[in-house]
Amino acid sequence: MNDYLQTAFSGWIGVLLLGSGLAVPYLLRRSPGAKAPYLRRMWPHYWLGYLTFFASFAHAWFAMRSGNMRGMNLSGVWIATVALFVILWQIGVGLLLRDPAQSKRRALRRLHFWTMALGAGLIVVHVVLNRP
Amino acid sequence: MDTQQFRINETSLKWFIFLAVLVAVAVWAVRGVLVRAQQMSTADTTMSAFASISPGSSAKAVVRLESVKGNELKGTLLVRQSDTVYLSPSERTPPAIAVLTSDTSVVMGKSQDIAVGAVVQLGGTIDANHVLQTNQVVILTGYVRVSQKQGDSP
Numbered sequence: 001m002n003d004y005l006q007t008a009f010s011g012w013i014g015v016l017l018l019g020s021g022l023a024v025p026y027l028l029r030r031s032p033g034a035k036a037p038y039l040r041r042m043w044p045h046y047w048l049g050y051l052t053f054f055a056s057f058a059h060a061w062f063a064m065r066s067g068n069m070r071g072m073n074l075s076g077v078w079i080a081t082v083a084l085f086v087i088l089w090q091i092g093v094g095l096l097l098r099d100p101a102q103s104k105r106r107a108l109r110r111l112h113f114w115t116m117a118l119g120a121g122l123i124v125v126h127v128v129l130n131r132p
Numbered sequence: 133m134d135t136q137q138f139r140i141n142e143t144s145l146k147w148f149i150f151l152a153v154l155v156a157v158a159v160w161a162v163r164g165v166l167v168r169a170q171q172m173s174t175a176d177t178t179m180s181a182f183a184s185i186s187p188g189s190s191a192k193a194v195v196r197l198e199s200v201k202g203n204e205l206k207g208t209l210l211v212r213q214s215d216t217v218y219l220s221p222s223e224r225t226p227p228a229i230a231v232l233t234s235d236t237s238v239v240m241g242k243s244q245d246i247a248v249g250a251v252v253q254l255g256g257t258i259d260a261n262h263v264l265q266t267n268q269v270v271i272l273t274g275y276v277r278v279s280q281k282q283g284d285s286p
Contacts, residue, residue, distance in 0.1 A: 003216055004275065005169055012161040020154060027146050072274050 007062040014055035015123065018087075021048030022116060039100055049094055053087050060084060076129030083122035090115045171239045171270060175253055176212040179225050185258045192255045193264070194218055195228050196278060197248055203232040205246070205254070205266075210278060218251070219279050230254045230264035241271025251276055 024045040028034075034041060060080065093112045096102060140148070175192035185191045195207030206227040210218035233256075238246070246252065250273045256266035 005165065008165040008168070009162075012158075012165065015161070016154060016158055019157065020150075023150055027150055031143055 003062065007059060010055055010059035010062055011127075014052055014059050015127070017048050017052040017055055018120065018123065021045055021052055022120065024048060037100070039098060042098075046094065046098065049087075049091055053084075053091060056084050056087055073129040076126050079122050079129065080126040083119055083126060086115060086119040086122060090119060168240070175255075177209070178211060179209045179221065179228075182209055182228060183226075183262075185262075187258050187260045187262070189258055190256065191258050191264055192253060193228055194251065194253045194272065194276070195230075196220065197246070197250045197252060198227060200246060200248055205230045205232065207252075207254075210251070213279070216275065217277050217279060228254075228264065229262075230256065230266050232269070233265055233267065236266045237268050239268060239270045240275070241273070245271045245273060249273075251278060 025042065028038070028041050028045070031041070063077075090112065093108055093115060097105065097108050097112060102108065175194050177191065177193045182191065182193050194210045194212065195205075196210060197205055197207040199206040206229050208220060209225065209228045210220060213219050232246075236256075246269060250271065253268075253270040253272055254264055254266050255268040255270070256264045259265050
């Protein structure tokens, strides 16, 4: 049961961090009276992104360390694995966007948005397929 | 007297709604996890204890199903070593017999998961023939490991 609790809580913490990280840019976008530039005010978004990856990695570690995959939906496990790499890719794109002098900002923002949509979709499918 | 009205600006309202949604989702997730954890808390009923349960009493047992014929289940009662490890008895023991009833609920899986080889926790009432009339089947396949005989490392 401890294995289940660790896996379940780390997974849901990852989901909450992802949801928060996803919402923060929209909440910060129009802040009347904000003095700091938008990219500097986005620091919670950056940290939520990094923490999402670490929580997801911990979740995968807790789930797989027992080495017992019987009874689990393997498609869901593969989808979660892809989602973990998508999160890592998303961090990479995000790091490029942090540069204020980034010349391909428009294209990268679009990529960042659609990567987020893909990652969130994969995680929803993983939750549906692998929830006990 | 101060008649200043309580006012909240748009930015604060957005953050308030965001935090409220976050807290609501967190509470829902934690509750779901704890309810499932409670359902997963496995029984530790030995064969001798199971055999001595009097008719009409409620019982819980973790078994590996050896036969599934319609609503009748037969299985080997497993001995608990830890939350996730169960031992199959080294000597041959009489099978635990259970019957699925119309009230039986299946937890952590589907009815299709009740098959030969599955590890399940059966909960219900012992009848006069010492058959367990189940009201709950918890599918433990994949969540617990079964070691073949006592003394084996899990």
